[in-house]
Amino acid sequence: MNNKILLAHGSGGKLSHDLVGGKIIPPFTNPIIDKMDDASVFELSGRVAFTTDSYVVSPIFFPGGDIGKLAVCGTINDLAMSGASPLYLSLSLIIEEGLSFEDLERIINSIKQVVEETGIKIVTGDTKVVNQGNVDKLFINTAGIGLIPPGVNISGSNAIAGDKIILSGAIGDHGIAIMSQREGLRFEMPVESDCAPLDTLVSDMLAFSKHIHCMRDPTRGGLATSLNELATQSGVGINIEEDKTPLHVAVNAACELLGFDPFYVANEGKLVAIVSPTHAEEILNVMKQNRYGKESTIIGEVVEEHSGKVIMKTTLGASRIVDMLTGELLPRIC
């Protein structure tokens, strides 16, 4: 009984149908995908948000998740960051010949769990199998469609001086969790990826308040890079405080040991929101009620000075620049 995926599984013939029709589509059954037409057809009205990302993380299984969970949460989160409710997803797999069925099923199951939690529908996709060595076990591409409710206007260029900056939780967990799996490292790290779908956190926030100006999920490049992007897009300065930025002890320890700065380490289940100052505390409280926002905290504010730059007040009370990430920090992490 063959337990590995073969090139033939991607060739479009009977084995392909067995794989796709037998293992990949059934867990995601819905009226659209069950039609198995070349294109999925549905109606939409309103402002549509559309995003895509490819996922090439290595290793494909890591503490707290896997490439499947990452691929779906990542795209859901991109939609959520523009204020959209995620509706439909495409799922494209490029599989390296020799990947075990067991691994693929684990990943499909992971995706299924997120789909069930969020209600998003996978409506189309593609599966290819390539020669050994042409991809690293599995690459995934997801594209997502969502609808932005009327009256919601979130954009990286909306920040204004005086706004408060809220971070939904501790930074660095995902990147360190990936790093901890690097072959040969003699560490045991109790660090799990924070990979999570943030659509309910965002919808809670938007349902409560119209005063949310910007949102971003600090993935590759970390919090520092996202804040710099927002400062540049909005043409404002950002001031944050080192002491207010939540950091789990083990992540801090790993960063100290390996010489990383947690501000540049990737997160996959966090968001940073820039909101009106008069409503910041209330929005913060709403975030803390959501399971993915319990450690939310206000970390800084938007200012007129030093447009495009992020300045951090250190523990000692001095201020220093927090630059964007330059160069490579970690191996492929998303």
Added chain:
Amino acid sequence: MRFIDEYHNAELGKRLIDKIHRNSTRQARLMEFCGGHTVAIFKHGIRQLLPTTVEMLSGPGCPVCVTANEDLDKTIALSRLPDVIITTFGDLLRVPSSYSSLQQERAEGNDIRIVYSTLEALDIARANPERPVIFIGIGFETTAPTIAASILQAEQENMKNYYILSLHKLTPPVIKALLDSGETIINGIVCPGHVSAIIGSNPWEFIPAEYNIACAVSGFEPLDILLCISMLIEQTESEQPKLEVAYRRIVRPEGNQQAIKLMEKVFEPCPAIWRGIGSLTNSGLKLKEEYQAFDASQVFNVSPEKSREPAGCLCGDILRGVKVPLDCKLFKTACTPEHPVGPCMVSSEGTCSAYYHYRGEDE
């Protein structure tokens, strides 16, 4: 985290800064030798908190930055040998040599692996007994004993495929050379804390004794550094230079005797080429004859192309404390962390890299 958090206390930090302000009446130029200190000082914003009378100058204490191109070129040449696995600290990966970098060589398909420790390099050698595994040994006296221990481990296990390319350097000789050159006025030196964990504080006696310069050994947490600076200012103000240790929980006068013993068992001093300074006698470490079988520079015959230094790069002057990155025309223009011209911009402890990433608004 114990032995770290206590030394981040903001209140104690403020009091130390106040004390430095109260005591400092005259210009004092303090050189922090170690790249790790340069980074820590920038990260915590210490420069801005000091009075204008106190000037901090970065020194040549970044082992990556002071490695000359002709040595870096050797690492490139070794990486191109068939079957060789190069193991290296991550710091070296993106450093530009005359014509390439280890990162570029890796992209070309050569087997270059980042390790956190020689322990991992030994694991790789055990897992690949048919292939030569060469560890690029950079670092000062903090690191050299760990490489020595790895060679003794390899000897114990009768490993035949583990090699070291020793680019290790010693710190007291280069500080002596800097002070002898008189190129720049230095009133006090922040001595490297982790080098001193190994060699002890005794080797720094010569600084106050022969050069009449203030001297204190510092740790790396904010309070450690501020305590050290406070000590140095008291010395310069009273004109009574002496050797003090602001890192007594780690640094003993005699150092780590076992580490020194192992280092001396495996290595012996030799001349070494320091970027920006040139050749200094007895400032490097090479493997002793009895350990030649582990010496990559003896076992592998490579002849790299003629090395060349990048035009316009001021790394050498910056390492000697004669110039600062802002003096360099290439700083932030042609030379950035993405496209570094010299090592000081790409090393995690490089002065140019620290200036690029951390300079506060009011500097």
Added chain:
Amino acid sequence: MCLAVPGLVKSISGHEAEVEIGGITYRASVWLTPEVKVGDYVLLHTGYAISVIDKEEALETLKLLREIAAI
């Protein structure tokens, strides 16, 4: 390159020790600090314990810092 972090020695076996730093456990080498005992704090550099932390001196330093602060 002088990156070194303090950790707690949880167990020792021959040349190796399990050192705990902020919840992370590393299998370090104690070739350079053979005198180390379980319960000691060591300074970890590139996988090796390079120094045993003198807890008395650590307390003395903190005391000194507090005295300075009190002035």
